[in-house]
Amino acid sequence: MNIKILSRNPNLYSTKRLVEAAQKRKHNVEVIDHLKCDLVIEKRKPSIVYKGELLGDTDAIIPRIGASVTFYGTAVVRQFEMMGAFTTVDSEALVRSRDKLRSLQVLSRAKIGLPKTVFTNYSRETESVIQQVGGTPLVIKLLEGTQGLGVVLAETKNAAKSVIEAFNGLKARVIVQEFIKEAKGADIRAFVVDGHVVGAMKRQGKEGEFRSNLHQGGSAEVIELTDEEEIAAVKAAKAMRLGVAGVDMLQSSRGPLILEVNSSPGLEGIERATGKDIAKTIIRFIEKHV
Ligand SMILES: Nc1ncnc2c1ncn2[C@@H]1O[C@H](COP(=O)(O)OP(=O)(O)O)[C@@H](O)[C@H]1O
Numbered sequence: 001m002n003i004k005i006l007s008r009n010p011n012l013y014s015t016k017r018l019v020e021a022a023q024k025r026k027h028n029v030e031v032i033d034h035l036k037c038d039l040v041i042e043k044r045k046p047s048i049v050y051k052g053e054l055l056g057d058t059d060a061i062i063p064r065i066g067a068s069v070t071f072y073g074t075a076v077v078r079q080f081e082m083m084g085a086f087t088t089v090d091s092e093a094l095v096r097s098r099d100k101l102r103s104l105q106v107l108s109r110a111k112i113g114l115p116k117t118v119f120t121n122y123s124r125e126t127e128s129v130i131q132q133v134g135g136t137p138l139v140i141k142l143l144e145g146t147q148g149l150g151v152v153l154a155e156t157k158n159a160a161k162s163v164i165e166a167f168n169g170l171k172a173r174v175i176v177q178e179f180i181k182e183a184k185g186a187d188i189r190a191f192v193v194d195g196h197v198v199g200a201m202k203r204q205g206k207e208g209e210f211r212s213n214l215h216q217g218g219s220a221e222v223i224e225l226t227d228e229e230e231i232a233a234v235k236a237a238k239a240m241r242l243g244v245a246g247v248d249m250l251q252s253s254r255g256p257l258i259l260e261v262n263s264s265p266g267l268e269g270i271e272r273a274t275g276k277d278i279a280k281t282i283i284r285f286i287e288k289h290v
C-alpha cells in the first residue's frame, strides 16, 4: 500500500514511529510536508504537486496537522480525499475538532458528560456568566489555546471578573467553565482507534498546578479505565467522527467529563506510558479500511 504521512517534521517522535510501523508491515511510506503541497483543481482530475512534481498514487494518508496550520492542512487532506485516498482523520472532523466551542456543542448533543461551560459575545454581564457555571472557583480558557496555555483558574469572584473583563477588552474569545476540583490536577488521555480505546494514561500536573499538560511539567502513568470512562471516550470520538482521537477527560464525582478531543494526538506520551505499539494499531486500522 502507498501511505503518506502529512507532517512538517520527519524527525518528530510520532512521525518516525508511524514510518517505522508502516515499513515493518511492508508498505511504501513517505513523509509529506503539507505546506509544500500545491493543490491542482480541475474538472474531475484533482492532483497534488509536491516540491514541483506530481504526486503519485496514494492509498491512504495519516494527517498530523498542527493547530497553527489547520486551514491549509485541511485543504490538503480534502484534496487527498477527492483523489480517493483513505484518511485516518476526515477533513471535516479535523476542522470540527479544532474549535473548542463547536466540539463541546457536538459532544453535548451526543449526551456526553462535560464540565458546564458558558460562551458569550464579550458579555458585560460578568456576574451572570459566573453564576451560570456555579460561581467560583472557575476556569477561563482562550478558545484557540493549546498545551495548557491560555487556561486560567480564577479562585474568587473578583479574580474571575477581572480576568474575563481583561480578555473581553482584548477581544480574545474565551469560554468560562466550572472548575472540577475532584480531578485534583489530573486528567485522563484515552487514545481511541477505530472505535476502541487502545491505550490510556493519567496525567498529573506538577505540585501546585491544576493543569495536567505534559508541556506544563505534568507526568504520565498508565491507567486502567473504568467501563464508564471507556464508553465515554469511544462515544466522544464517534460523535466527533474521528477514526483516531485523543480524548481528554476529567474524573469527577458525577463520572467522566470530556474536556477535548484531539485529532492529531501525539504518540510519545501514550506509547511511553503504556508500552504499547500504538503506531502499529494505526497502520492496521488503515489496512482494514483500504
Ligand atoms: N474545568 C476544569 N476543571 C479542572 N481542571 C481543568 C478544567 N479544564 C481544564 N483543566 C485542566 O487544565 C488542563 C488544560 O485544559 P484544556 O482544556 O485541555 O486546554 P489545552 O487545550 O490548552 O490543553 C487540562 O488537562 C486539565 O488538567
Ligand SMILES: [Mg+2]
Residues within 6 Å of the ligand: 147, 148, 213, 248, 260
Ligand atoms: Mg488539553
